[in-house]
Amino acid sequence: MAASGIEIDIPATSSKENRSPSDREFAFEKGPWLLTQVILQDQSDVHGEMLWERNYLLHPSEKHIEAQGNLFSIENTLTGAGMVFVKRAPLPHARESSAAFDFKCLTDQNAFHFKLYEPELWSIIEYSGALPGRISSFHGWQRAQRPTTTPHLIPKLLCNTWGDRSRDSRVQEKFIFKEIEAAARLGAEVVQIDDGWQKGRSSNSAIIPENGGTWEGFWKHDPQFWEADSLRFPNGLQAVTEHAKKFGVEIGLWFAPDSSDEFNNWEKDVTKILELHKILGIRHFKFDGINARTPLSYKRLCQMLDAIQTGSQDNIFFDLDITAQSRPGYFGAMNTGAIFVENRYTDWHNYWPHHTLRTLWLLSRWIDPLRLRMELLNNSRNQDKYIDDPLAPIHYSPDTLFATVMFSNPLGWFEVSNLPEEYFQKATPLIMLWKSLRPELFRGTILPIGEVPDGVAWTGFISLAQDMKSGFVIVFRELNRESEAILSLPGLKERSLKFEILFGEGAVSNCAGAIKVSIPKKLGYVFAQFKAN
Numbered sequence: 274m275a276a277s278g279i280e281i282d283i284p285a286t287s288s289k290e291n292r293s294p295s296d297r298e299f300a301f302e303k304g305p306w307l308l309t310q311v312i313l314q315d316q317s318d319v320h321g322e323m324l325w326e327r328n329y330l331l332h333p334s335e336k337h338i339e340a341q342g343n344l345f346s347i348e349n350t351l352t353g354a355g356m357v358f359v360k361r362a363p364l365p366h367a368r369e370s371s372a373a374f375d376f377k378c379l380t381d382q383n384a385f386h387f388k389l390y391e392p393e394l395w396s397i398i399e400y401s402g403a404l405p406g407r408i409s410s411f412h413g414w415q416r417a418q419r420p421t422t423t424p425h426l427i428p429k430l431l432c433n434t435w436g437d438r439s440r441d442s443r444v445q446e447k448f449i450f451k452e453i454e455a456a457a458r459l460g461a462e463v464v465q466i467d468d469g470w471q472k473g474r475s476s477n478s479a480i481i482p483e484n485g486g487t488w489e490g491f492w493k494h495d496p497q498f499w500e501a502d503s504l505r506f507p508n509g510l511q512a513v514t515e516h517a518k519k520f521g522v523e524i525g526l527w528f529a530p531d532s533s534d535e536f537n538n539w540e541k542d543v544t545k546i547l548e549l550h551k552i553l554g555i556r557h558f559k560f561d562g563i564n565a566r567t568p569l570s571y572k573r574l575c576q577m578l579d580a581i582q583t584g585s586q587d588n589i590f591f592d593l594d595i596t597a598q599s600r601p602g603y604f605g606a607m608n609t610g611a612i613f614v615e616n617r618y619t620d621w622h623n624y625w626p627h628h629t630l631r632t633l634w635l636l637s638r639w640i641d642p643l644r645l646r647m648e649l650l651n652n653s654r655n656q657d658k659y660i661d662d663p664l665a666p667i668h669y670s671p672d673t674l675f676a677t678v679m680f681s682n683p684l685g686w687f688e689v690s691n692l693p694e695e696y697f698q699k700a701t702p703l704i705m706l707w708k709s710l711r712p713e714l715f716r717g718t719i720l721p722i723g724e725v726p727d728g729v730a731w732t733g734f735i736s737l738a739q740d741m742k743s744g745f746v747i748v749f750r751e752l753n754r755e756s757e758a759i760l761s762l763p764g765l766k767e768r769s770l771k772f773e774i775l776f777g778e779g780a781v782s783n784c785a786g787a788i789k790v791s792i793p794k795k796l797g798y799v800f801a802q803f804k805a806n
Contacts, residue, residue, distance in 0.1 A: 297395060301387075303384060303385070304351070305350040307330055307331070308329040308345065308347050311324065311639055312325040312342060313342070315600065316366075317595070317616065318596045319597075323632050323636055326638075331380070333382070337378065341374055341375050341376075342376065343362060353403030357400065357407065357410070358396075358397055359414075361604050363599065364605075368605075376388070376390070398414045405718070411639065412718055413718075415644060416641060424590035426715075427715065428682040428715060430461045430684075431461065432456050432689050433464075433559070434466075434467060434687070436684075436687045437654065439479065441467070441479055441480065445505040448690075452689050454520060459685070459701055459704065460700075460704035461685055461689065461704075462522060466525070466526055470506070471501065472495070472497050472502050473487060473495050475488060475529065492538045511553060514555070524555060524557075528559065535573060543577055543581055546581050550584075558590075558591050562598075564600070565599050575606065578591070589610075592610060593612055593613060614636070614646060620655055622658040626649070626673070626677050627728045633647050634732060637681075642680050642719045646683075646684050649683065652671065663752060670695075670699055672703045673796065675707075679703070702776075706775060717745070721734055723749075727751070731755075734747055746772075746781065747801075748760065748779070748792065749797075750795060750798070751795070751796065766787070770806065771803065771805075772801045778794060780799070781803075
């Protein structure tokens with residue numbers, strides 16, 4: 274509504290708009306309410322920022338707010354109590370909706386009125402304790418949506434060769450055996466064979482003319498599309514899984530559900546996935562190429578995912594790629610595994626560790642980091658593309674690269690057998706420490722601390738135990754001139770803490786309700802455990 278400059282007395286009661294029985298409505302009395310609209314982004318192949326927040330300190334002059342989105346919160350700024358509203362659906366661009374908006378706030382003389390459209394898709398999570406309480410409650414709610422089987426409770430370092438951009442050109446038995454052996458040495462637990470293990474060729478294949486492969490309609494193109502390539506794997510995939518067992522490593526596979534004809538072949542996909550699971554013991558699948566263009570497509574996709582989980586007794590863990598097309602996004606398939614957030618390559622000059630850290634930091638304010646698959650790359654590759662760049666990947670130690678993603682579900686986006694020896698010398702000790710600590714680390718609530726990563730920030734994360742008396746903290750010094758910084762720890766301002774340095778170079782101590790951190794080197798970090806005195 275445009276401001277006309279003409280003043281009109283406020284009516285005693287607000288006019289009622291037409292209401293639909295499919296709408297959900299409620300109201301709050303006037304007060305200091307902060308409304309936050311969280312704007313989430315997927316399709317990271319063409320986007321860099323994945324999250325923004327728009328805040329409204331509600332005021333009677335603003336008569337109505339209408340917004341699209343999946344995530345909103347309302348908080349009383351005096352008490353710190355509030356609610357999170359989450360729409361369990363794909364992001365707005367990836368779904369059809371009967372309403373032009375998802376959320377509306379209307380104001381009258383006495384109250385703020387809220388309306389949620391398509392109420393059957395919404396969940397409301399109450400919280401107290403301001404920011405720490407909101408993050409704890411909402412992260413906890415997300416974990417409650419997931420299976421309680423081991424693959425879904427504990428993050429694993431998963432390695433996938435696609436990050437080195439050889440695509441499927443090297444995928445064959447001998448190479449994968451080398452990957453398994455190197456992964457075991459690094460400390461990784463899953464070697465995921467990306468596109469190329471199968472008989473059929475996708476549109477991303479390196480060995481066919483550009484765009485000559487298939488990206489959907491796989492079953493129509495070749496009923497044997499998803500059989501193992503007998504030339505690349507003459508002894509079948511069973512030889513690969515058996516070799517992996519010798520080294521204590523699991524094998525994962527890339528798979529693209531058939532989006533054609535509105536996922537009409539979803540039952541065939543279910544049968545194939547369960548066959549790979551039951552015969553070969555495959556538990557980790559990267560699901561790519563999804564394009565759910567219509568409500569029926571999305572319905573069938575969900576039926577497929579549910580059938581696979583039921584058939585595997587929740588022992589299959591998916592990495593749902595949300596980097597392109599119309600896909601489930603952050604809240605459209607929450608019970609399946611991790612979200613594969615972004616494709617980043619040094620070959621394309623679009624990987625910077627501080628950008629990956631920024632994405633994780635921002636998303637972790639709302640999305641449980643256990644659900645986020647975040648990448649580290651081989652920093653020795655393509656150095657010529659980063660000449661005179663002080664934030665080039667090569668300037669980070671390999672253990673620092675792992676540290677940037679170890680409060681998430683980490684992805685080794687590289688050919689492990691081609692890593693420099695420095696990775697095994699520097700990253701492996703931290704990886705082994707992380708594996709020993711991760712049950713405790715991920716039982717806590719993970720909160721971002723410090724400033725938003727931008728290449729020059731002091732930033733990091735804490736994992737805060739439920740009793741709020743212990744936890745872990747990691748702090749990064751980006752290209753900041755100062756060697757010391759003061760950072761507040763949400764939920765711990767009134768506590769005196771004792772710190773033990775676990776890894777990295779630096780020191781951490783109490784400082785007037787916050788912590789004082791010193792890190793001598795730029796692009797360094799310090800990882801510590803703390804307990805209340």
